[in-house]
Every structure is written in C-alpha cells, then in structure tokens.
Amino acid sequence: MRRTFAILALLGAISIGAPAWADDKPAAAPATTTAVAAPAATPAAASTASAEPGAAATPAPLVANKGDNAWVMVSAALVILMSIPGLALFYGGLVRTKNMLSVLMQVFVTFSVISVLWVVYGYSVAFTEGGGFFGVLDKVFLKGVTVESVAATFSKGVVISEFAYVIFQGAFAAITCGLIVGAFAERAKFAAILIFMVIWFTLSYLPMAHMVWYWAGPDAYLDAAAGEAATKTGGFLFQKGALDFAGGTVVHINAAVAGLVGALVIGKRIGYGRESMAPHSLTFTMIGASLLWFGWFGFNAGSALEASGAAALAMVNTWVATACAALSWMLAEWMIKGKPSMLGAASGAVAGLVAITPAAGFVGVMGAIAIGLLAGVICLWGVNGLKRLIGADDSLDVFGVHGVGGILGAILTGVFVDPALGGTGVYDYVTNKVGDFDMTAQVISQLWGVGTVIIWSGVVSLVAFKLVDMVIGLRVPEEEEREGLDITSHGESAYHY
Numbered sequence: 001m002r003r004t005f006a007i008l009a010l011l012g013a014i015s016i017g018a019p020a021w022a023d024d025k026p027a028a029a030p031a032t033t034t035a036v037a038a039p040a041a042t043p044a045a046a047s048t049a050s051a052e053p054g055a056a057a058t059p060a061p062l063v064a065n066k067g068d069n070a071w072v073m074v075s076a077a078l079v080i081l082m083s084i085p086g087l088a089l090f091y092g093g094l095v096r097t098k099n100m101l102s103v104l105m106q107v108f109v110t111f112s113v114i115s116v117l118w119v120v121y122g123y124s125v126a127f128t129e130g131g132g133f134f135g136v137l138d139k140v141f142l143k144g145v146t147v148e149s150v151a152a153t154f155s156k157g158v159v160i161s162e163f164a165y166v167i168f169q170g171a172f173a174a175i176t177c178g179l180i181v182g183a184f185a186e187r188a189k190f191a192a193i194l195i196f197m198v199i200w201f202t203l204s205y206l207p208m209a210h211m212v213w214y215w216a217g218p219d220a221y222l223d224a225a226a227g228e229a230a231t232k233t234g235g236f237l238f239q240k241g242a243l244d245f246a247g248g249t250v251v252h253i254n255a256a257v258a259g260l261v262g263a264l265v266i267g268k269r270i271g272y273g274r275e276s277m278a279p280h281s282l283t284f285t286m287i288g289a290s291l292l293w294f295g296w297f298g299f300n301a302g303s304a305l306e307a308s309g310a311a312a313l314a315m316v317n318t319w320v321a322t323a324c325a326a327l328s329w330m331l332a333e334w335m336i337k338g339k340p341s342m343l344g345a346a347s348g349a350v351a352g353l354v355a356i357t358p359a360a361g362f363v364g365v366m367g368a369i370a371i372g373l374l375a376g377v378i379c380l381w382g383v384n385g386l387k388r389l390i391g392a393d394d395s396l397d398v399f400g401v402h403g404v405g406g407i408l409g410a411i412l413t414g415v416f417v418d419p420a421l422g423g424t425g426v427y428d429y430v431t432n433k434v435g436d437f438d439m440t441a442q443v444i445s446q447l448w449g450v451g452t453v454i455i456w457s458g459v460v461s462l463v464a465f466k467l468v469d470m471v472i473g474l475r476v477p478e479e480e481e482r483e484g485l486d487i488t489s490h491g492e493s494a495y496h497y
Contacts, residue, residue: 064150064161068306072164075302079171082295083111083178090288090350091182092494093281094396098484099186100280100494106181106190110197111174117201118170125202126209127169132236133207135214142166152217153305156429160305168302173209176251177201182396183259184266186277187481190489192474196464200258204460208250208453211235212242221429241442242449243417245314246303248358248410249453256403257454260392261461266474268393270481282342289346293322296353300360313424314360317368318353324372325352325379332377344380347401351379354405359413364422371412379405407450414446415439 088107092100114122121140128135139145145166150159177197181188215238220230231239237249244250269277279285300318304311329348334340355375356368363371383400394400417423418437425434426442468474475481480488487493 062150062157062159064159064164065306068153068158068160068308069164071307071311072160072168072302072305075298076164076168076171078295078298078302079168079175080111080295082292082299083171083175084108086288086291086295087175087178088288089284090292090346091185091396093284093286093288094182094279095185096277096484097280097495098486100486101492102190102485102489103181103185104494105490106185106193107178109190109194110178110181113194113197114174114177114201115170117198118173119166122173122201122206123166123169125206126173127165127214129214129216129233130210132234132239133211135210151305152219154218154310155306155308156218156221158306165305169209172247172251172299173201173205176205176247176255179251179255179398179402180259180262183256183394183398184262185395186485187269187475188262188266189472189474189476190485192468192472195472196262196468199464199467200460203464204254204258204457205250208254208456211237211452212244212250212449214238218429224430227430237449237452240448241445243362243413243442243446244358244410244449245361245413246300246357248354248406248413249449252354252357252402252406253410253450253453254457256399256401256406257457258461259398260390260394260403261458262465262474263392263394263399265462265465265469269395270478272393279343282346286342286346289349293349293353296322296357300357304361310361316365317356317360317363320365321356321368321372321375322349322352324369325349325355325376328373328376329380330376332380347383347397348376348379351375351401351405354402355379355409355412358406358410359416362413362424363416364424366422367412367416371409371416374412375405375408378408410450411443411446414443417442 084107088104091107092103095103119142121137123142124137124139125135128138130136145162147161147163149162151162151165153160177200180197180200181193212235215234216230221227237244242249271277296318297315301311301315304314326345326349329351330340330345333344352372352375355371359367359371379401382404383397386404387394387397387400390399392399415421417425418439419425419434420437426437427433428435465474476485476488
C-alpha cells in the first residue's frame with residue numbers, strides 16, 4: 001500500500017501538507033521526523049499480549065520495514081556521495097589550479113569533523129524533545145540507540161531503524177557545512193574554517209534542524225487533544241507550519257547566509273575584479289554537478305523515509321526541475337552573452353536542485369517544472385546582478401545559488417502545494433484526511449521559515465567568524481594567498497607537471 005507524507009493541520013495552528021493519494025497512508029514533511037525509540041502503538045499496530053480473559057491489551061512493538069530501511073540507508077550513501085566527491089569536485093573545478101587541493105581538503109575534512117560531532121551530540125540536540133529551538137543531551141554518543149530502536153516515519157504505525165535515520169540525517173548535516181566553504185574559497189585559513197564549522201554546526205545547523213524537523217511523530221496524533229499536546233513539543237517552525245521537505249531552509253539558506261557573512265567578514269580575494277579568476281577545470285565542475293544531481297535523488301526522495309509513492313514523486317520532481325533549471329539558465333545566458341556555457345548549464349542544474357528541495361514531496365510535476373524554470377533565471381541574476389549589489393566576493397556563488405534558490409523554493413512550496421495547482425494539499429493527522437488549503441496562510445508559514453533562518457544563521461555566523469578572527473585569524477597572509485593554499489596550507493599540489 002503506497003504511503004505518503006504530510007504534516008499536520010489542527011486546532012488553530014497553520015497546518016502543513018503532504019501527498020495523499022486515495023490508497024495512501026499519511027506521512028509528513030521534510031527530510032525528517034523525530035527519532036522515537038518506542039513510538040506509541042496505533043490501533044493498527046496494537047495487539048493483545050495476553051490470552052488470559054480480561055487481560056489488558058498491550059501494544060505490539062513496531063518493527064522496521066526492511067524495504068524502507070534499505071531505501072533510507074541507500075539514500076544516506078547517496079547524500080554522502082554528494083559531499084565526497086560530488087561537492088568537492090564541483091567546487092574544486094571552479095577555483096584556480098593553485099587552490100584545487102585546498103578546496104578538496106576543506107570539504108573532505110569538514111565532512112569528517114561534522115560526521116563525528118553528529119554522533120557525539122548533534123543527533124541528540126537536533127532530534128530529541130526539548131524546547132522549540134534545541135533538543136536535549138539524552139542521546140549523546142548515541143546513548144540508547146540500538147539495533148532494536150526505531151524512528152518514526154510519516155505514516156502511522158510505520159517505522160525505520162533508528163541507526164538508519166541517524167546516518168541519513170548526519171549526511172545532511174555534513175554536506176550543509178561543506179557548502180559554506182565555497183563562499184570564501186582561496187583565502188581562508190584551514191584551522192579557522194574547521195573551528196568556525198564546529199561553532200556554526202552547534203549553534204546554527206542543529207537548532208534549525210530541530211526547529212523545522214523535530215516533531216512527535218504521526219502516532220502521537222490519536223485525537224485532537226493528543227494532537228494539540230504533541231504539536232506543542234515540536235520545533236518552533238514546525239509549530240508555525242513551515243514546510244521544508246528536504247532542507248531548503250535547514251540546509252541551503254542556512255549555509256548560504258553563513259557563506260555570505262564569511263565572504264563579507266574575510267574580504268575579497270587579492271586581485272578580485274582585476275585579475276582573471278576563471279575556473280581551472282570545468283571538466284571537474286561538470287563531473288561534480290552530475291554527481292550532485294545523482295546523489296540528490298537520495299537527498300530528496302530519501303526524505304520520504306519510506307520506499308513509497310511519495311518518494312517516487314520527490315524523485316520525479318527532482319529530476320524534472322533540475323533539467324528545467326539547467327535549460328533556463330543556459331538559454332538566458334545564451335540570449336545575454338551570445339553563447340551557451342557549460343558552467344551556466346551546470347550552475348543552473350544545481351540551482352534547480354536547490355529550489356526543488358523544500359518542495360519535492362509537496363508539489364506536482366507542473367509545479368516542479370515552474371520552480372525549475374524560475375530557479376534557473378532568478379539564480380542567474382543572483383550570481384550576477386545581486387552579487388554586484390551586495391559587493392561581496394562570494395567566490396563560488398554560494399549565496400547566489402543556494403541562498404536565492406533556497407528562498408525561491410521555500411516560498412513557492414507554499415504556492416504549489418495547493419491541490420488546485422497539482423500539489424498534495426494539507427494533511428491532518430487527527431482526522432486522517434487532506435484538509436482545506438489556505439495559500440495565504442501557508443505562504444506566511446513559509447516566510448516564517450525563511451526569515452528565521454536568515455536572521456538566526458546571520459547572527460550566529462557573524463559572531464562565530466568574529467570570534468575565530470580574534471583568536472587565530474581568518475585569512476592567510478597575502479604572500480600565501482598569492483602562492484596558493486595547496487602549497488602554503490597543505491604542502492601538496494593537486495597537479496605535477
């Protein structure tokens with residue numbers, strides 16, 4: 001039986017929606033749900049433990065579905081592929097030869113550091129019940145997570161192994177931090193980057209993940225009263241009704257704002273605007289973009305947390321929106337500059353991937369096409385017109401693509417989730433049906449998410465960068481920057497001629 005996902009609508013709060021075909025069970029939003037060691041049994045999952053007359057019925061333990069488990073674990077591996085080598089090669093090809101290795105190193109080691117921090121305390125802070133902004137430390141070092149423990153999905157009575165959920169979400173955290181390094185590539189100290197990542201991961205990524213994606217799970221919504229109580233335990237933006245299927249706010253806008261702040265604080269590269277800083281290998285950039293597109297199917301479709309029709313919808317939307325964005329960026333650039341470029345097509349593809357991420361499981365195919373076409377053109381403006389207006393040397397256009405694309409996708413999710421436009425509508429876990437849709441209310445919920453992440457990440461990033469600058473300094477000396485970070489920071493070269 002196909003299962004889909006959605007988020008809740010109830011009792012005065014703006015609700016959030018999810019796919020709901022006639023033969024589907026409900027599921028919920030984004031790339032997450034809270035991990036639950038022992039979710040409350042639903043009537044469908046309950047059984048009588050004792051055969052004695054009059055014995056009280058006890059719920060049968062929920063067992064993870066092997067197919068869903070397999071899909072989530074494969075999806076986690078695909079997200080890891082997006083970071084190493086996908087993102088590393090995409091970024092590496094865009095810098096000058098003398099800095100290729102440094103970018104590979106920054107992405108690779110950032111991925112490693114965040115992976116460790118995730119299992120030490122990150123998972124616990126993001127996905128345990130606490131306040132609206134942070135969880136608690138009950139699961140540090142994955143305490144209590146065993147081969148038997150399970151995590152909620154977006155369907156009542158359906159769970160996956162908690163370990164599968166841990167690695168899937170950990171891969172999201174790691175690539176988010178890796179995205180940031182592109183904004184100030186070719187001039188930042190390696191040690192400074194790593195220290196910043198630890199601070200930013202702790203104070204920006206984890207609370208944003210908790211705010212958007214933490215909730216009590218669908219099995220908590222047995223009736224109106226139970227649903228109201230469960231909603232109050234959710235993250236701040238979950239309670240606001242903000243939809244983010246796979247990370248438009250948590251991943252892309254969050255990282256893009258941090259990158260932009262870093263570019264402004266660290267300053268422009270030596271020779272910026274006067275010397276050629278053309279990409280040294282568009283071949284690597286194209287390979288990296290292709291790996292990102294491939295891995296993004298795990299990123300978005302895996303966020304359904306089930307091998308379901310909802311996952312298939314997200315996969316199709318990811319496929320078609322990306323293609324549309326690649327074409328619209330290329331065609332717009334062709335009209336403006338007279339020639340289509342490989343860099344433009346690759347950048348457009350990434351813009352499409354970013355923009356469809358928050359919407360992937362909520363919009364229909366026509367909505368995905370519209371989002372992709374708009375993303376290509378608007379993000380092209382983001383890396384040209386907007387970049388000049390801001391005046392920052394965002395080396396690899398992190399904000400122009402991930403920030404602009406993420407904001408666009410997050411807002412348009414509130415539009416194209418409308419069933420009248422082919423979207424999935426708003427699912428109410430209490431009544432177990434799709435409710436009436438209010439586009440204005442949903443767009444306001446989306447704006448809550450966009451505004452919150454911009455302010456939160458901006459403040460945390462500014463404080464973190466300033467703190468690191470005071471302690472060890474953010475930027476390498478001028479002579480080291482001119483020679484290149486490969487040799488001066490790592491004592492190695494990407495190429496030997």
